[in-house]
Amino acid sequence: MKNYSLIDSGNLKKLEKFGPYLISRPCAAAIWRPKLDIKIWEEADIVFIRDTKNKWVFKDKKRLDSWLVEIEDVKLKLKLTDFGHIGFFQEHVFLANKLSKIIGSKIFKDQNKKPNILNLFAYTGLMSLFALKNGAKVCHVDSSKPSILWAKENAKLNNFQNLEIRYILDDALKFVKREVKRGSKYDGIILDPPSFGRGAKGEVFKIETDLYLLLDLLKKLLANKYSFIIFSTHSPGFSKISIKNLFTDIFEKNKNLEIDELCLKAEKSYDLPSGYYAIWQNDDKKF
């Protein structure tokens, strides 16, 4: 089964195929006109309508709540949520493969110990699953109980429930402050912060005011000379230059820093910009 393709985008919408289902959803980045014929859009099995009342509309009224897809060889359960999300961001697969490459590298293999990975704002756990599959132990942090339960379901689907993963239901910043006090160390830290989010007890996270502090604290949690950070964001206002300024301000210079735009490729339509990422590694060799 081909598990994901971006079919078309435009008119502030995107048309994607997840497993067997064709889904049309709002997409603020798609400011052009669709490339493909309207007839293709009309074939959508599921359409998310953002209105005074958000709703999913089903073709032929055949309702669907959840289904499975396989991303590389990792299984994920997708569900239709009230906000038009489905528990998976395709652009993160690129970063999941980067993560596999880093922790599967000789540098980590030669250390003869499991890499210790911290996954913040971990959502339904794609990056945690890729870390586990590569023999890491994972600390998975998210402030939403439904997201943590969903991530546990995904781990079980892959038979990973007995691997070394700790689920922490907490505010990311609060948890990181505690980890710094405890002197904890991680080989790799992954974070995909939202523009605005709330901690488990209603704490407010605003990317523009809290990201600097968060990254500055994360620096103290990095374990050794090969440790790394994988950062991604979909927040408006970020650019390659702003991320470069942020990382070169906080982290040691002359180390490996890769920054680029995330993008979803479409075979027959426009590529869709999908945020930015940065990978910083405390090593001067290329990943």
Ligand SMILES: C[S@@+](CC[C@H](N)C(=O)[O-])C[C@H]1O[C@@H](n2cnc3c(N)ncnc32)[C@H](O)[C@@H]1O
């Ligand atoms: C979907 S992910 C990443 C968001 C993505 N970058 C975007 O813009 O849509 C957001 C996750 O962060 C979690 N989250 C939001 N605020 C948080 C906080 N203060 N501490 C920990 N997790 C938080 C949410 O529960 C959710 O699972």
